[in-house]
Amino acid sequence: MKCYDFTPAPNPRRVRIFAAEKGIALPTVPINLRDGEHLSEEYRSVNPYCTVPFLVLDDGTGISEVVAICRYLEELHPTPPLLGTSPKDKALIAMWEHRAEIEGLLAVADILRNSSPAFRGRALTGSLGYDQIPALAERGRARIAVFFAELDRRLAQSEFLAGKDFSMADITAMVTVDFAGWMKHLIGTEQSNLKRWHQAVSARPSAKA
Numbered sequence: 661m662k663c664y665d666f667t668p669a670p671n672p673r674r675v676r677i678f679a680a681e682k683g684i685a686l687p688t689v690p691i692n693l694r695d696g697e698h699l700s701e702e703y704r705s706v707n708p709y710c711t712v713p714f715l716v717l718d719d720g721t722g723i724s725e726v727v728a729i730c731r732y733l734e735e736l737h738p739t740p741p742l743l744g745t746s747p748k749d750k751a752l753i754a755m756w757e758h759r760a761e762i763e764g765l766l767a768v769a770d771i772l773r774n775s776s777p778a779f780r781g782r783a784l785t786g787s788l789g790y791d792q793i794p795a796l797a798e799r800g801r802a803r804i805a806v807f808f809a810e811l812d813r814r815l816a817q818s819e820f821l822a823g824k825d826f827s828m829a830d831i832t833a834m835v836t837v838d839f840a841g842w843m844k845h846l847i848g849t850e851q852s853n854l855k856r857w858h859q860a861v862s863a864r865p866s867a868k869a
């Protein structure tokens with residue numbers, strides 16, 4: 661199998677970290693988003709959604725969406741589990757992972773895509789171009805502050821986001837915190853729980869993947 665990837669982008673990084681935690685050597689094919697390679701006819705014929713990451717299996721099956729790719733890798737390589745083993749852990753990891761993506765990652769994406777000149781006419785991913793809405797960048801800034809505060813409260817009670825073990829929820833949240841840094845939204849000096857956790861997850865070798 662091979663995974664279409666763009667190293668600087670946050671979503672492919674989630675998959676690379678996930679694979680690294682499991683010791684999976686995942687061959688990657690670079691797609692340069694800055695050069696618009698993802699909008700080329702050639703890449704559209706591979707992935708009509710024009711996004712990365714995109715996993716292609718040896719039989720030609722294509723899988724988009726980070727959560728779906730990671731689910732596939734988890735089923736192939738269950739150890740160490742990153743999506744949980746008990747019903748409760750599976751649910752908590754899915755819950756926190758989803759919150760991190762929807763409330764965190766997408767809030768930062770709204771800031772970037774609705775304010776940066778590089779994303780004019782490309783405020784959403786996909787084959788259609790959408791105009792920027794500056795108010796969404798403002799809303800994104802408000803939402804990411806709320807999300808960081810939520811993370812700090814949660815991490816006061818729990819070593820990792822979904823419980824006592826590192827999981828996919830931590831991967832998405834760490835990528836979100838780093839992505840927010842691009843937008844100059846940093847961990848607050850008073851957010852000691854978030855800071856403790858971020859230092860711990862960033863020190864894992866997989867964080868460099």
Ligand SMILES: N[C@@H](CCC(=O)N[C@@H](CS)C(=O)NCC(=O)O)C(=O)O
Nearest residue numbers: 669670671711712713725726785786
């Ligand atoms: N929901 C998708 C999101 C993927 C996504 O947004 N990827 C970004 C890179 S982080 C992308 O492909 N951007 C293409 C573009 O900017 O048009 C997933 O989970 O894979």
